[in-house]
Amino acid sequence: MLSSPCSQSGHRDCLRRPEQAASVQVRSSRRRRPSVSEMKERGGSRAAVDERYAQWKSLIPVLYDWFANHNLVWPSLSCRWGPQFEKATYKNRQRLYLSEQASASASIYYFISTDGSVPNTLVIANCEVVKPRVAAAEHISQFNEEARSPFVKKYKTIVHPGEVNRIRELPQNSKIIATHTDSPDVLVWDVEAQPNRHAVLGASESRPDLILTGHQENAEFALAMCPAEPYVLSGGKDKFVVLWSIQDHISALGDSSSSPGASGSKQSGKIANEKESPKVDPRGIFHGHDSTVEDVQFCPSSAQEFCSVGDDACLILWDARTGTDPAVKVEKAHSGDVHCVDWNPLDVNYILTGSADNSVRMWDRRNLGSGGAGSPIHKFEGHKAAVLCVQACQDNILLFCTLYADMVASYDVFGYLFAIILVSDCSGHLTEHLFLEVLQKMVGKKKNSNVPAGLFFQHAGHRDKIVDFHWNSSDPWTIVSVSDDGESTGGGGTLQIWRMSDLIYRPEDEVLTELENFKAHLASCAPRN
Template identity: 65%
Template sequence: MKDRDGKGERLSVDDRYNQWKSLVPVLYDWLANHNLVWPSLSCRGAKTDGSVPNTLVIANCEIVKPRVAAAEHISQFNEEARSPFVKKFKTIIHPGEVNRIRELPQNSKIVATHTDSPDVLIWDVETQPNRHAVLGASESRPDLILTGHKDNAEFALAMCPTEPFVLSGGKDKSVVLWSIHDHISTLATDQGATKSSGYGGAKSTKAGGSDDKATDSPTIQARGIFQGHEDTVEDVQFCPSSAQEFCSVGDDSCLILWDARTGTAPVVKVEKAHDADLHCVDWNPLDVNFILTGSADNTVRMFDRRSLSSGGVGSPVHIFEGHEAAVLCVQWSPDKASVFGSSAEDGILNIWDHEMIGKKQGDAGFEASDPPPPGLFFRHSGHRDKVVDFHFNSSDPWTIVSVSDDGESTGGGGTLQIWRMMDLIYRPEDEVLTELDKFKSHMLTCSP
């Protein structure tokens, strides 16, 4: 899909962005734009140029309820500004760049991070001291360190929705599984200590320092190391209904399903899920039969785990073609089983509904000369370079946070945006028509 002007030529990035900006009051109920000081590879992580330490920043954002967003705020949109609605809560000095961060669903105060090392770091952001990111400051001490990789694990990271389990993939072509419960720690239960399950031993290792002096962080050994990929593992994801089942994708173009109860070998291996490296995967939390993958071949593919392949070659239910560059992130909506998002190096974040395929669909954010591909009903074009991560808000499902690496375009370190499309875009057509009829009736009643 291409952005075009009236002559059929592709719009430049700036032209596309300016066109999108003019439509903001029409397309959005809420939009907060926050220009970052330093580049970010995840919705909570940041990396620096070495003049200040790498940091993990925890921020709060005030988001108004639907339909009460101030029109004045939308009209005063300024991409160079830092949103007054985004307020920094705490800064943690991270040992190395923050490549990926994920929250524990059972306790959002517990987060895992990936950096350029084989280890996964676990942080209790509530008890971690707030730090000042100044040159020469010592690194914050992780609450736990998860060991098991034999080479760097930079991006593939997931937290289990049903148990305090952590999953990781790395350059060693392995998928590694841990349980936070395997360490006697206040992280384990609300009451404090718990007995070790016996699956993993705890020991200590040096992991940076604190405001006082360098101390040791306890480590947890892996419950299982799963091998089946032939190249770097780029992303991993748990099955929403089982802590023992998970999937992974990698630079070998493979999608693999695993089950820890049956051993460390693949349960199903799709040899050619895409025509290039796979960058991301997500498992539908509302319908566990469906899995999404995104690839360097610019497509998103939806697989049904009951019929993943034919002769080892991927057999997707549908191929979604709406990006012009490598897809970096995919995520299912936590609210509607058929809705998902995808973001890519083309600076676009697309919102899809696979139930719309073959049906009449809206054209929010699209030109008449450039109709959307099947299933695509909203295109967020608020970023001017690759959208490296995004996330649906589980408590307000149509509110999305997205982050892009567009420092050269913005004069900063990148852009963080929190936004919610106008509800008339995604609500059922009959509801919208009924509401418009009520509005029309009201206008007639109020007219002279």
């Protein structure tokens, strides 16, 4: 197993970009023999993870309304729900976007035998989402971790130029998505018009339908689509926030005959066809950060207002109508790099940020002065590692998720619900306490004092680092998450689709009434001291 010491500021790259560490530390594809002490340490930690995982798996029928596990051959860096396209009595069908990282550097890191010519891909899958209170308990708890789920079927493959670090869908046109890779450009794809490709050795790259230019250095993670207008927002290592409008190209993207990738019967060089992708210049380039921009987000009600965060620990609010300088700049929003930001879609006054200082903070923009004065209205602390992603639910005013690696927990603060995804560093005692608290709540026992205030749910189904997740806007309590299993299994990843039981978040009186008939069984499941 490779080891790469991660400083706080570099935690994100070490977690999301293992090949960077591999390129420095690995000189060949041969695996170094671990020392005796390393083997003992790995064996002990792996045994603890396996024990906690076994405990979690035994509680699936109690904690979940539905659960699906899908094994991935290659590692993945991003997952995203697409549009729902079919409704049935017991389940709905929906697009699911997923990346496959099969680059040469990933092959070295994961010790997979390949000469580096296996391409990176963007996968469009069809997912069957079982409706609430339909799946039988014995069905969701009986699955093979090494098998692919029957609920997830590959529909189309795009051979992507470089690894797919981010995927974002265009709200105004469900067929259009944008991707970030290791380059200054943003790539835009019409997933229906693009031809289905086979990810074979030496396959030529698919041609994006649009290329958005404007960054001077690589832009790898910060990417957002506007809910109000067909605008795209990006941030990069050049410290810029860049805004594009693709309005003039929407009609061309909707015409499959005009897609550069659609005429791929003839191939020239490495690209699938000879026609070059059209390029779009930015509408505005915004200056204000002093370091890499890590994440960006539009205001849900305005195409002209957006926010960004970066490695300079700043939260910046922008208004394109007033120029390219910050409208509000909050200095030292966190004590470490700020990795992620999201804007509440139901109340645009609230903004969430997550940081390398292991905390999530909620801001009220009405309290932020022009000089950046103001404090967060709440701090969510207690995490054991950097928070890498935060996402607000579109159907609950104060419900959100944050990524911080192999678990999901939920908090009730000020009487509202909050959902948090936690990293692997905290997967020890916190998991056990979570299960104990959930079961104690159901059987009427006293709350465990060691559980963080307000915690009411935590997803602990991943045994390695989670790299991405996404709320399902068509089914608000359903979440897709993907983990990078390189350290635990030597390669591949795990995609999980899950929905917590409504007994966990419904009003307590309703829950207790329904559970009365099952009280004895739940009490027998609770851990014994």
